Amino acid sequence: MINATKKWIFLKISGAILVPLMLWFIINLSSIYDQEYTNVVIFFTNTTSKFLFSIFIINAYFFSALSISEVFEDYIANDKIKNVANMLLYVSAVAIPVITIILISWL
Amino acid sequence: MQNKSPLSPHIQIYKWHISSLVSISNRITGIINIIVITLICLWASLLLLGESRYETINLLLDSSIGKFLILGITWSFSFQILSEIRHLIMDLGYGFELKTTKITGLIVIFGSIILTVIFYLIGKNFF
Numbered sequence: 001m002i003n004a005t006k007k008w009i010f011l012k013i014s015g016a017i018l019v020p021l022m023l024w025f026i027i028n029l030s031s032i033y034d035q036e037y038t039n040v041v042i043f044f045t046n047t048t049s050k051f052l053f054s055i056f057i058i059n060a061y062f063f064s065a066l067s068i069s070e071v072f073e074d075y076i077a078n079d080k081i082k083n084v085a086n087m088l089l090y091v092s093a094v095a096i097p098v099i100t101i102i103l104i105s106w107l
Numbered sequence: 108m109q110n111k112s113p114l115s116p117h118i119q120i121y122k123w124h125i126s127s128l129v130s131i132s133n134r135i136t137g138i139i140n141i142i143v144i145t146l147i148c149l150w151a152s153l154l155l156l157g158e159s160r161y162e163t164i165n166l167l168l169d170s171s172i173g174k175f176l177i178l179g180i181t182w183s184f185s186f187q188i189l190s191e192i193r194h195l196i197m198d199l200g201y202g203f204e205l206k207t208t209k210i211t212g213l214i215v216i217f218g219s220i221i222l223t224v225i226f227y228l229i230g231k232n233f234f
Contacts (some may be wrong), residue, residue: 012198015191023226026184029147030230033168035157044151053170058150064141071134100148107154 007066014063018030045107053104057097065093125212132216133190136183150159178227185222189215 032043043049069086076082121127153164167173193211196202202211228234 012195016195019188019191022184022188026181026226027230030177030181030227031232034165034173037154038163040161041154044154054150057144060141060144064137064144067134067137068141079122091172096145096148100152103155 014059017059018063021059024052025056043102050104054101057100061093061097065089085101094099125209129190129212129215136186139183140187178223181226182219182223185226186219189218
């Protein structure tokens with residue numbers, strides 16, 4: 001299997017997983033965004049919410065990194081610039097969710 | 108080194124269709140969503156600073172600007188949800204007829220607006 005096919009399959013699987021997680025998160029966000037500090041903390045410290053939020057951000061960054069790298073492929077001609085852009089993209093796609101999950105586990 | 112593979116032509120040379128509008132909107136909302144998710148990660152992390160510092164963020168989110176932002180985010184997420192379902196159905200080999208692509212494109216556009224209202228009202232316990 002060539003890399004492009006693997007990438008496409010990963011994109012489709014992560015996209016399918018992302019749909020129910022986005023649905024769950026957007027309804028909860030509408031519910032908590034204007035709540036007091038305590039209620040927001042309760043949401044992020046609840047085991048189920050914390051687990052689903054962690055899966056949601058990991059999957060969202062994974063999906064976005066694959067999608068945005070496709071945009072780079074389509075619109076960036078220079079290989080050096082494209083490689084740097086992809087590297088920054090993949091590093092941030094790992095770093096941001098990992099840092100967030102560690103920080104919310106301290107709540 | 109310059110890559111010799113062809114790049115996508117500039118979008119301005121195409122005549123606009125429902126499918127192209129949905130496709131470009133899918134990419135735009137995808138980028139908006141990941142920026143929003145980054146800000147949400149920051150928001151969740153800022154909870155560590157404690158209740159008194161959270162007051163400033165709460166003031167912004169509880170204002171009209173905050174409500175407008177949340178409605179915008181809800182629309183952007185709703186658009187991605189419907190667009191992703193449309194793509195998954197097309198990946199299974201359905202919905203390639205010209206008429207069907209127009210109908211499903213319109214469902215994504217108008218459905219995202221309807222879903223925005225529904226999701227927001229569910230979140231606010233209106234049902």
